[in-house]
Amino acid sequence: MNPETILFLSNLLTAAVLLATPLLLAALGELVVEKSGVLNLGVEGMMLIGALFGYIAAYNFQTITCLEELIPGMCTKEERVFTFTDYLLALVSAALAGAVLAALFGFLTQTLRANHVAVGLGLTILGAGLTNSLGSNFFGVNYTSVQVADHPEVFGQDLLVWFSLLAVPVIWYALQKTRMGLVIRAVGENHDSAYALGYRVARIRFWCILFGGAMAGLAGAFIVLVHVDWKEGVTVGKGWLALALILFGTWKPLRVLAGAYIFGLLWASELRLDNLFPAYQLEWKTMLTTAPYIFTILVLVIISRNPRMIRQNAPASLGKPFNPPS
Amino acid sequence: MSSQPALLQTSQISKAFGPVVANENVDFEVQPSQIHALLGENGAGKSTLMKVICGLQQPDSGTVYWKGEKCTIGSPKVARAMGIGMVHQHFALFEGLSVTENIAFSIDGAVQGKALENQIIELAERYGLMVEPKRPVFELSAGERQRIEILRALLLNPELLILDEPTSVLTPQEADQLFDTVRKLAANGHGIVFISHKLKEVKALCDFATVLRAGRVVGTFDPREQSTESIAELMLGSRDISTQRQVRHIGDRRLQVRQLSITDHDQTLQVNNMDVHAGEIFGVAGIAGNGQELLYAGLSGEQTTSDHNAIEINGTYAGTLGPNERRELGAMFVPEERLGHAAVPQLDLIDNVLLSNIANKKASNKGIVNRRYLSRKVEEITTLFGVRHAGNKTAARNLSGGNLQKFVVGREIIKQPSVLIINQPTWGVDAVSAMNIREALMSLAGHGSAIIVISQDLDELLEISDRLAVLHHGTLSEARAVHDWNVEQLGLAMTGSTDTPGNAAA
Numbered sequence: 001m002n003p004e005t006i007l008f009l010s011n012l013l014t015a016a017v018l019l020a021t022p023l024l025l026a027a028l029g030e031l032v033v034e035k036s037g038v039l040n041l042g043v044e045g046m047m048l049i050g051a052l053f054g055y056i057a058a059y060n061f062q063t064i065t066c067l068e069e070l071i072p073g074m075c076t077k078e079e080r081v082f083t084f085t086d087y088l089l090a091l092v093s094a095a096l097a098g099a100v101l102a103a104l105f106g107f108l109t110q111t112l113r114a115n116h117v118a119v120g121l122g123l124t125i126l127g128a129g130l131t132n133s134l135g136s137n138f139f140g141v142n143y144t145s146v147q148v149a150d151h152p153e154v155f156g157q158d159l160l161v162w163f164s165l166l167a168v169p170v171i172w173y174a175l176q177k178t179r180m181g182l183v184i185r186a187v188g189e190n191h192d193s194a195y196a197l198g199y200r201v202a203r204i205r206f207w208c209i210l211f212g213g214a215m216a217g218l219a220g221a222f223i224v225l226v227h228v229d230w231k232e233g234v235t236v237g238k239g240w241l242a243l244a245l246i247l248f249g250t251w252k253p254l255r256v257l258a259g260a261y262i263f264g265l266l267w268a269s270e271l272r273l274d275n276l277f278p279a280y281q282l283e284w285k286t287m288l289t290t291a292p293y294i295f296t297i298l299v300l301v302i303i304s305r306n307p308r309m310i311r312q313n314a315p316a317s318l319g320k321p322f323n324p325p326s
Numbered sequence: 327m328s329s330q331p332a333l334l335q336t337s338q339i340s341k342a343f344g345p346v347v348a349n350e351n352v353d354f355e356v357q358p359s360q361i362h363a364l365l366g367e368n369g370a371g372k373s374t375l376m377k378v379i380c381g382l383q384q385p386d387s388g389t390v391y392w393k394g395e396k397c398t399i400g401s402p403k404v405a406r407a408m409g410i411g412m413v414h415q416h417f418a419l420f421e422g423l424s425v426t427e428n429i430a431f432s433i434d435g436a437v438q439g440k441a442l443e444n445q446i447i448e449l450a451e452r453y454g455l456m457v458e459p460k461r462p463v464f465e466l467s468a469g470e471r472q473r474i475e476i477l478r479a480l481l482l483n484p485e486l487l488i489l490d491e492p493t494s495v496l497t498p499q500e501a502d503q504l505f506d507t508v509r510k511l512a513a514n515g516h517g518i519v520f521i522s523h524k525l526k527e528v529k530a531l532c533d534f535a536t537v538l539r540a541g542r543v544v545g546t547f548d549p550r551e552q553s554t555e556s557i558a559e560l561m562l563g564s565r566d567i568s569t570q571r572q573v574r575h576i577g578d579r580r581l582q583v584r585q586l587s588i589t590d591h592d593q594t595l596q597v598n599n600m601d602v603h604a605g606e607i608f609g610v611a612g613i614a615g616n617g618q619e620l621l622y623a624g625l626s627g628e629q630t631t632s633d634h635n636a637i638e639i640n641g642t643y644a645g646t647l648g649p650n651e652r653r654e655l656g657a658m659f660v661p662e663e664r665l666g667h668a669a670v671p672q673l674d675l676i677d678n679v680l681l682s683n684i685a686n687k688k689a690s691n692k693g694i695v696n697r698r699y700l701s702r703k704v705e706e707i708t709t710l711f712g713v714r715h716a717g718n719k720t721a722a723r724n725l726s727g728g729n730l731q732k733f734v735v736g737r738e739i740i741k742q743p744s745v746l747i748i749n750q751p752t753w754g755v756d757a758v759s760a761m762n763i764r765e766a767l768m769s770l771a772g773h774g775s776a777i778i779v780i781s782q783d784l785d786e787l788l789e790i791s792d793r794l795a796v797l798h799h800g801t802l803s804e805a806r807a808v809h810d811w812n813v814e815q816l817g818l819a820m821t822g823s824t825d826t827p828g829n830a831a832a
Contacts, residue, residue, distance in 0.1 A: 177439070179430070186420050186431050193418040197432050198403065311464045316422055 012268050017161055018227045020264030022047070022219035022235075024164045026242035027249070027256050028171055029215025034246060035175060036208040037188035039319035041120030042105055043216050044239025045127020046098040050217025052131040054094030055230040056138055061086035087151040087159070091221055098217020099210045101127060106209040110202040116319045124239065132232050139230070151225070160222045165257070167215075172253040184208060188315030191322045201322055216242075244296040250303055251313045263292040331394025333358050333517040334379065334410070334486055339388035341374050348374035349385070350541045356486060356517040361508060363528040363549055364521045365561055366538035368614055368782050372521050375538070376488055379519075380412050381405040411484030413475045415491045421464040425457050429478050449480055453507045468592070469500035476507065487511060488519040493527060494615045497592070505531050523613045525554045525821045539563050558817025562784065574792065577604030580745045580776035581625075581657070582638040586645070588624045588631055595620040597802045600795070602745070602776045607767065608805065609791030610780040613820050617800035618780050619662070622749040625778065626659040627652045640744055654685055656744030660735050662753060662780075664727065668734040671723035675715065676700045678722050679707070679737055703740070711736035712762060728759035735763050739770050746770065749780045764790050784816065798822045 026043050033040050061082070068077035105123050108114045154162060175181035183204060187194045191201045216239065223238070224230045241263065249255035270288035303309050332355045341349040348371045356362045366372050377383040379390065381399035389396055392408055399405050405412075419428050426443050443459045450457050455473040463471065472492060479487060489508070493501040508531060512518055522528055528535060528549050535549040537560050545560045583600040595617050602608045612618060623629035625637070627649040636645040639655040649659065661667040669678045679700050683689040688699050704718045711732040715725055722730060731752070738746060751767065752760035768790055771777050780797075781787050787794055788808060795805040796819035803819055817823075 182423075182427055182431055185427075186423060189420040189422045190418075193420060194431075196418055308465075312422060312462050314422075 012265070015268035016261060016264035017157065018264075019267045020260040021158070021161050021164050022222045022227075022238055023242050023245055023263060024257060024260035025160065025167070025219035025222065026216045026239060027245040027260060028164070028167050028253060029212035029219075030242055031246050031249075031251060031253065031256060032171060032175070032184065033208050033212035034318055035188045035251060035315050036184045036205045037191055037315050037317035037320070037322075038109065038205050038209055039116045039120065040102070040105055040123070040209060040212060041117060041243065042101070042123025042127065042239075043212075043242050044235060044237065045124035046101045046213050046216035047220035047223070047235045047239045047242075048127040048131045048233070049101050049220065050094040050098040051220030051224045051230060051234055052135055053097035054090050054217070054221030055224045057093035058082065058086065058090035058225055061089050082151045084152045084159075087225070090225060091160070091218060094217040094221030095214035096217070098215070098220065099213040102209045102213020102216070103206075105213070106206040110206050110209070113321060113323065115321065128233060135230065135232060158222070158226045160218060160226065163218075168253045168257045175253075185315070188317055191317045191320075195322075195324050201324065241292060244293065248296045248299050250299075250309060251315070262295070266291045266295075332356060332391070333360075333393060335391040335394075336375070336379070337389045337391065339375065339378055339385045339390070341378060341383065341385050347541050349378070351388070352538070352541070352543055354536055354543070356519060357534075358485070358515050358517050359512050360534055361512050361518045361520055361532045363532035363535040364519055364538065365523075365525075365528065365535055365557065367523075367561055367784070370538040370561075371541040372538055373490070374541075376412065376490060376519070376521065379405070379486075379488065380410060406482055406484075409483065409485040410488070411479030411482055411486070412488040413472065413479055413490065413492060415494060417471050417475055419463045419471055419474060422462060424460050424462050425466075425474055426459040428463055428474055429481060432478050433481050445481065446477055449477055453480070453510050454503060455507055467500075469496050469503070472496065472500075472504070480511075484516065486517045486519065488521070490521045491523070491615075492520070493522065493524060501527070523821055525549075525557050525823050528557075529554065537561055554818060554821070554823040555814050558821060558823065559814050562813050562817045574605045574772055575774075576606050576792070577774060579603050580640055581778070583625075584636055584638075585633070586624060586631060586636040588620060588629050590620055590623070590629060593617060593620050594800045595624055596800055597621070597624070600802060600805065602778055604744075604774045604776050605771055606792045607771045607777045607779060607790050609787035609794040609808070610778065610797050610802065611784055611787050611794055611816065611820060612780075612782070612797035614782050616797050618749060618782075618797060620800065621797060621802065622659075622661060622747065622780055625747045626657075626661070650685060653682075658682070658738040658741055658743035658746050660738050660746070660748040660751065662749040664730045664734055665723055669722040669730060672721055674719040674721055675704045675708075675733065676718050678733075679703050682737060683741075703737075707733060707736040707740055710740065711766065728755045731755045732759055732763060735766065739766055742770070742773065743775055745776045745778075747778045747780075751779060751781065752783060752786060753781075760786070784820075796820055 026047055030040060030043050063081045063083075065079045065081070066075040066077070067079055068075070070076050101123060105119055108119045109116050153159075175185060183194075183199060187199060187201050187204050195201050219238070219242070220235060223234055228234060245256055245259045245263065248259040266288050334356045336352060336354045339349050339352040339354070340347070352371070352375055354375060364372050364375070374383065378385050379399065381401045381404050384400075390399060391397065397408070399408070399410075420431065423431070426446060429446060430442055446457070446459050449455070450473070455477055457470060457473050457477065463474070466474075492504055496504060505527075508518055508520065520528070520532055532549050535547055535557070536543055537545040537557070539561065540563075544563070549557065579601050581600070581602040583597050586595070586597040588595040600608075610618070610621065620629065624631065627644070627647055630648060631637070631645045634645040635643045638644065639652055639657050642655050644652050644655055647655075665671045670681065673681075676697055680689055680695060683700070683703075689696055689703075701718050707713065708715055713725070713729045713733045713736065715729065715733075725733060735748065735751060748767070751763050755763065764786060767777055767779065779787065779791065791808050793805045794808050794811055796803040796816065798819060799822060
């Protein structure tokens with residue numbers, strides 16, 4: 001292979017990892033939520049809030065030292081240091097922010113038993129609006145002055161990349177092999193029976209919702225801390241794609257992982273191929289941007305022809321209202 | 327009493343739900359190693375007694391003794407801890423989970439994974455309860471699901487095991503397997519309560535029986551030493567089969583069924599010969615779960631048959647026709663399930679009237695709905711049948727059970743149908759509403775309609791029917807005039823104890 005091809009492929013893979021990781025994080029969180037029988041369509045909103053709070057935290061935790069002060073009180077040359085600890089604190093902030101928004105969803109759907117779909121959609125709208133207004137309050141209209149320095153990597157990749165990859169087997173094991181996972185799946189499968197057997201359906205679901213929110217928050221933080229700087233609507237619909245990804249992966253963590261990287265590669269190709277085939281630029285772009293959605297539809301068509309697959313993997317009570325007998 | 331105390335003893339248990347007395351001073355006793363049959367009609371109070379024993383309900387008065395000691399069973403958890411296990415008639419299983427997972431979920435977390443799987447296999451082998459631990463439940467038959475329920479109960483090591491109508495969902499082969507299991511359990515010292523309607527089974531399996539009727543114990547005996555006839559009579563009691571009734575004029579044949587057989591999943595329906603005439607109420611008796619739903623579906627056209635000539639409505643063959651086409655032939659239908667089948671819960675009364683009047687030009691002409699006409703119909707129905715409602719635009723689900731039942735029955739009756747097929751007309755309806763509905767049906771027959779009433783309420787059928795047939799295990803018996811039946815024959819036919827069920831010979 002000539003060096004150019006190698007460089008191209010390595011760029012492609014790097015870009016794919018950047019695009020796949022937030023998808024994977026958000027999808028894994030929502031997978032647990034859906035396994036417990038809750039459909040939270042607010043992933044996009046929780047990602048946005050996680051992104052904003054992660055960014056604000058990072059901005060505040062980084063140490064800025066002024067190196068040159070020509071005019072008193074106005075720094076003309078500064079050094080920004082963003083340590084690993086600062087980075088971890090920013091991630092925790094992002095996860096907490098996501099979880100707080102998720103808690104609102106949990107309160108409305110579990111305590112007040114509102115409709116999952118309506119509240120989820122509302123959550124996305126709320127997340128977008130809230131981050132737009134808080135963001136412009138915090139950073140001013142022009143964000144360019146606000147920058148977060150790079151942070152250390154772990155084995156050549158961002159910490160969250162490893163975390164997301166590790167989360168795949170951990171979540172699989174937790175769901176399939178532990179009692180906690182069994183309880184979550186049982187609640188998602190048949191909430192009435194689980195309730196009759198003495199399990200607190202709403203409480204179990206609430207914890208799952210919080211977990212999903214924290215994961216979505218991390219996904220948002222990854223986008224703004226690793227990939228691009230904060231701007232309004234920075235998640236560009238990744239939350240929705242994460243929801244599609246769960247269907248694509250038929251509620252299986254490993255398939256969700258595969259799906260996230262397939263989607264990531266497709267998107268990365270879209271960005272890279274411009275250079276290789278300038279003549280086909282527009283056609284390629286359109287095709288590749290829509291590819292994840294077309295893939296998801298194709299997979300849905302295929303799995304819906306196999307009822308056994310659905311019965312075995314889809315949580316039967318997904319999105320259904322639960323009214324415990326009083 | 328003998329020196330060894332009974333495993334479980336209830337003394338003078340009473341339980342009432344509002345005005346309905348479910349149990350009245352019930353004494354009930356189970357010994358270790360005993361297979362004790364609990365017999366009674368629907369609503370005789372068997373379930374209530376079992377719920378008290380399982381801690382699901384608290385008695386109004388009376389005492390429960392466990393191994394001779396007085397105890398209070400406050401919750402199912404307490405019951406399980408004491409050693410009382412129950413296998414419910416309707417399984418509470420998680421379809422998407424495997425057999426092992428289902429069992430793991432319902433017992434406490436002490437045993438997990440491989441150890442639990444081994445324990446399940448060991449228990450299954452000991453009692454002949456073949457299961458495959460790794461298979462997901464949705465793939466399993468009713469018999470296999472029941473085995474999971476039994477295993478689930480057995481893993482808690484109960485000393486008393488209650489089986490609530492365990493054979494109602496089983497094939498005869500599966501039932502035989504179950505009996506073997508039950509005998510093994512009893513041989514190991516477990517006390518068994520076996521709730522059933524099927525006297526043949528009880529005679530073959532049980533060594534003691536208690537019969538409940540209207541909430542009271544009416545007999546305790548060894549079922550092997552009693553004739554099926556005498557047990558059946560004890561269950562049903564002495565009924566008034568009155569011959570004094572308003573004589574209706576029986577007219578021409580409106581509905582004819584010949585050799586109708588329908589299979590739906592593992593249920594089958596066989597009706598060899600059934601004629602219903604104008605001015606006649608044709609009753610179909612039978613214990614719940616013997617094919618009433620399928621008979622209704624077959625007659626209403628919700629389940630069609632490939633034999634077009636099997637059903638004839640008003641002189642036209644209708645075997646392959648659907649419900650609306652049968653409506654056009656003059657037949658109207660009232661299903662058992664009020665909410666969701668007879669009426670759409672979320673729709674208002676006007677729309678619900680429209681739904682069974684689609685073919686009516688006055689209700690909808692060229693696709694345009696005449697809500698004013700339908701609103702008048704709602705007024706008519708509610709006034710005529712005394713349906714209490716908060717306006718014509720009330721959603722159907724907001725009506726009480728009795729009022730909604732009067733509404734859905736009235737909706738069909740005011741059309742003065744040539745043939746009316748009605749399933750469980752007064753199920754779960756208060757006494758006054760039930761009386762109104764029965765009177766309305768009789769008056770409709772008096773006006774010359776042919777009516778088929780499928781009901782579990784034998785008293786109701788004896789009161790209103792002209793002729794009566796019994797549905798058992800999906801097969802409809804020959805029809806006889808009501809006064810040609812006696813209680814004993816009815817009991818035998820309903821419990822499947824008679825050897826002449828079919829009407830092929832008739």
